[in-house]
Amino acid sequence: MNLVLIFILPLVLSATEKDDSAYDSSPTDTKSRFAMLDDVRILANGLLQLGHGLKDFVHKTKGQINEIFQKLNFFDKSVIDLSAQTNEIREKEEELKETTTRLQANNEELKNISRKIHSQVENLLQDKKQLQTKVGSLEEKLFQMTQGTTEVQEIKEISSLKNFVEQQDINIRHLLKVVQEQHTQLDHQNVQIHDLEDKLSKSDFQERRKSVLAIRRSRMGSLNFSNSTDGMVEQNDSRDCNDIYNRGERSSGIYTIRPNGSTAFDVYCEMTSDNASTVIQRRIDGSVDFNQTWESYLNGFGELTGEFWLGLEKIHAISQQADYMLHIELQDWKENCRFVEYMFTLGNQDTSYALQLSQVSGNIPSGLPEQRELLFSTNDRNSGDLKCPAETFSGGWWITACSGTNLNGKYMKQRPRTRLDRRRGQGIYWKSEKGRLYSLKSTKIMLYRTDLDSFE
Structure with missing residues (x-):
C-alpha cells in the first residue's frame, strides 16, 4: 500500500x-x-x-x-x-x-x-x-x-x-x-x-496329556491294548487313530478308519510319542466358511490338512465305540495358548446330537455348561428355544446363549478392537459362565481314547 x-x-x-498553470499560461506544450x-x-x-x-x-x-x-x-x-x-x-x-x-x-x-x-x-x-x-x-x-x-x-x-x-x-x-x-x-x-x-503354553499340553494317560494306564495294571488278541486289527479295519498308532504309525496325517463297522472315511490323526488323537475341528486362518447348513455340519466340510469340520455323524460313530476325552486347544490374538478337557457323551441325530460334559482338566475356565444336555444348532435348524438376531450367530454349535461360546463362528482376519467388531457372529469366542470373553485366533478340537478295554 x-x-x-x-x-x-x-x-x-x-x-x-x-491545472494551476492552465490559468496563467498558454496551452500545454508537447514536452x-x-x-x-x-x-x-x-x-x-x-x-x-x-x-x-x-x-x-x-x-x-x-x-x-x-x-x-x-x-x-x-x-x-x-x-x-x-x-x-x-x-x-x-x-x-x-x-x-x-x-x-x-x-x-x-x-x-x-x-x-x-x-x-x-x-x-x-x-x-x-x-x-x-x-x-x-x-x-x-x-x-x-x-x-x-x-x-x-x-x-x-x-x-x-x-x-x-x-x-x-x-x-x-x-x-x-x-x-x-x-x-x-x-x-x-x-x-x-x-x-x-x-x-x-x-502354561502349548508345549505343556502334550506333557499334561502324557501324565493323565500314565495315571490311567497304571490303574489298568499291565494291560497292553496293542498286545491283546482282540486289539489286533487289520490296516483297513482301524476303528480310530489309536488303532493306527498301535499298528506302528507315528506320523501325523490323513488315515482311513471304520468305526463300529460303518462306512470307511478319512480322518486327520495327530500323533504323539505315546498316543494318537482324532482331530474333529480346526480353525486357523478363515480359509473355510463355517456358516454352513445343518446338512453340511451333519456330513462335514473343509480340507483335513487345513480348516475343517469332520461331521456330526462321523464324530458320533467314533464316540460310541469307547470312552473318549474331548480335548480343546485355544489360541488368542496375543499368541497365548490354553486348553480344556472334558469327559463327554454325544447323542445321535434324533436328540440333535445332545452333548453332555464334565470338565476334567485345563488352564482356562469352562466355556460350556456342564452336567446338562446341549443341543446342536445351525442357522437353518435351531434345536433349542433361542431366538438370536441373525447377526449374533453364525456357524453350527452347541449354542446355550446368544452371547456365549461359539468356536464355529465367523472368522475375523484380525483381532477385533471395537465393540462393533465384537458382536457375536463376528469372530470365534470362548466365554465362561461368570468370566471374561476370549477372542480367538485359532482352535483345534480332538478326541483321544482313554478306556483301552472298550473294544474287547
Whole structure:
C-alpha cells in the first residue's frame, strides 16, 4: 500500500501543477505531455511490481496452508493410533486386575491352610508332652517289669503302648517337616504362581496329556491294548487313530478308519510319542466358511490338512465305540495358548446330537455348561428355544446363549478392537459362565481314547 502511494503522489502533484498553470499560461506544450506519459508508465510499472509481490505472497501463503493441513492430518493419525493403544492398555489392565484377584484369593487360601496346620501342630505338641510324661511312667513300669514285679499281660500292654507312642512321635516329626515345607511354599508362592502362568503354553499340553494317560494306564495294571488278541486289527479295519498308532504309525496325517463297522472315511490323526488323537475341528486362518447348513455340519466340510469340520455323524460313530476325552486347544490374538478337557457323551441325530460334559482338566475356565444336555444348532435348524438376531450367530454349535461360546463362528482376519467388531457372529469366542470373553485366533478340537478295554 505504501508503494502505491509513493507512485501515485507524484502524479497527483504533477496534475495539480498542470491545472494551476492552465490559468496563467498558454496551452500545454508537447514536452509536458510526454512527461505525463512517463509518469503513467512509472505508475504501471509500480502496479506490475506490486502484482508480482502479491502473487508471490499468495503462493507462499498457500504453501504454508498446505503444510498446516499435512500437520493436522499427521496429528489426526497420531490421535487414532493413541486411541487404539489406549484400548489395548485398558484390556491389559483388566487382565492384570483379574490375575491379581486370583493371586490374592490363592494367597488367602494358603494363609488359611497355614493357620490350620499351625493349630494342628500346637495340638500335636501338647499331645507329645503328655505322651512323654506317660513314656516316663511306662519306663518306670518297664523297669519294674524287668525286676519281675509285673504280670505278662501288663508287659504286652506296655510294649504295645510304647510302640504306639514311638509311632506317634514319628508322625509328629513328619508333620513338623510338612509344616516347614508349607512355610517355604508360602514365602515363594507369588513367584511360583507367575512362573506357572508363564509356563502354561502349548508345549505343556502334550506333557499334561502324557501324565493323565500314565495315571490311567497304571490303574489298568499291565494291560497292553496293542498286545491283546482282540486289539489286533487289520490296516483297513482301524476303528480310530489309536488303532493306527498301535499298528506302528507315528506320523501325523490323513488315515482311513471304520468305526463300529460303518462306512470307511478319512480322518486327520495327530500323533504323539505315546498316543494318537482324532482331530474333529480346526480353525486357523478363515480359509473355510463355517456358516454352513445343518446338512453340511451333519456330513462335514473343509480340507483335513487345513480348516475343517469332520461331521456330526462321523464324530458320533467314533464316540460310541469307547470312552473318549474331548480335548480343546485355544489360541488368542496375543499368541497365548490354553486348553480344556472334558469327559463327554454325544447323542445321535434324533436328540440333535445332545452333548453332555464334565470338565476334567485345563488352564482356562469352562466355556460350556456342564452336567446338562446341549443341543446342536445351525442357522437353518435351531434345536433349542433361542431366538438370536441373525447377526449374533453364525456357524453350527452347541449354542446355550446368544452371547456365549461359539468356536464355529465367523472368522475375523484380525483381532477385533471395537465393540462393533465384537458382536457375536463376528469372530470365534470362548466365554465362561461368570468370566471374561476370549477372542480367538485359532482352535483345534480332538478326541483321544482313554478306556483301552472298550473294544474287547
